[in-house]
Amino acid sequence: MDSTAPSPPVPPGSTGPALGEALVDWYAGAARDLPWRRPDTDPWAVLVSEVMLQQTPVVRVEPVWREWLARWATPAALAAASPAEVIRAWGKLGYPRRALRLRETAVALVERHGGRVPDEVPALEALPGVGTYTARAVACFGHGQVQPVVDTNVRRVVARLVHGRAEALPARAADLTDVAALTPADPDRAVRFSVAVMELGALVCVARTPRCGACPVRLSCAWRLAGSPASDGPPKRVQRFAGTDRQVRGRLLDVLRAAPGPVPAAALEPAWDDAAQRSRCLDSLLVDGLVEQLPDGRFRLPAG
């Protein structure tokens, strides 16, 4: 498995499903060996992986995913866990509301779906924390259903390969159509195509410095054929982090995760100097259900 290994590119001028077929062939030799891609991975394990992978790198997800599946092998098992347990087990993956939503999803699966993960996109999209991308990823990778699966990698690949643009356009409905146009006809290959496009975007057609020399469809890439023009769109605003509420919330949660029991407000003061911002962030954590306040005024991760 070496994505830098030379692969025979498809002939120039290839379009549509021929490109998809080429990506499936490339994937067979270049794919990473990720645990949730093993054939015996059930839809629940796939769902957990997809939620964890939202905006979070693979390397950070892998160990946590293993722990979660060992501990909560079924939706029923996770549904029985407390928010505090789930938040602690989430560790430092970031965006900890995902952990709460995953637990809420587990409850919903037990209550509405007999403890199983549905295979229909609308039912999946109705679950907390499951949106357009995750619903189709679970249907496709978890249930073997042919579905257009569009994430940021896929949008970038399509932007370059099909539209000749340097960067992905904002998510739009036409993304599903663009991807469908590349999809192989054979259902089994169509499913592998969905993961293959993502993998190409993750390993070769990357955002910063694309490795076009290793790309199996480089001779048919509209962006390359146009001379790899720079992005013409407006510069995307940088998501600042230092000093934001996100950082403060993270600090506060850090304290509570490490604490064996409830802590007084004073124990949270070292987390952030600005008292007003600290208070505002603590409030928002309470609203989100990531923190709970006891009648005596102390704070802890929610027990129930």
Next chain:
DNA sequence: CACTCGTGGTG
């Protein structure tokens, strides 16, 4: 539609 919501590696 624009904005928020964590974290840590990296060129």
Next chain:
DNA sequence: TCACCAAGAGT
């Protein structure tokens, strides 16, 4: 160094 980036969802 520090801006950029990593399998989005919810409001």
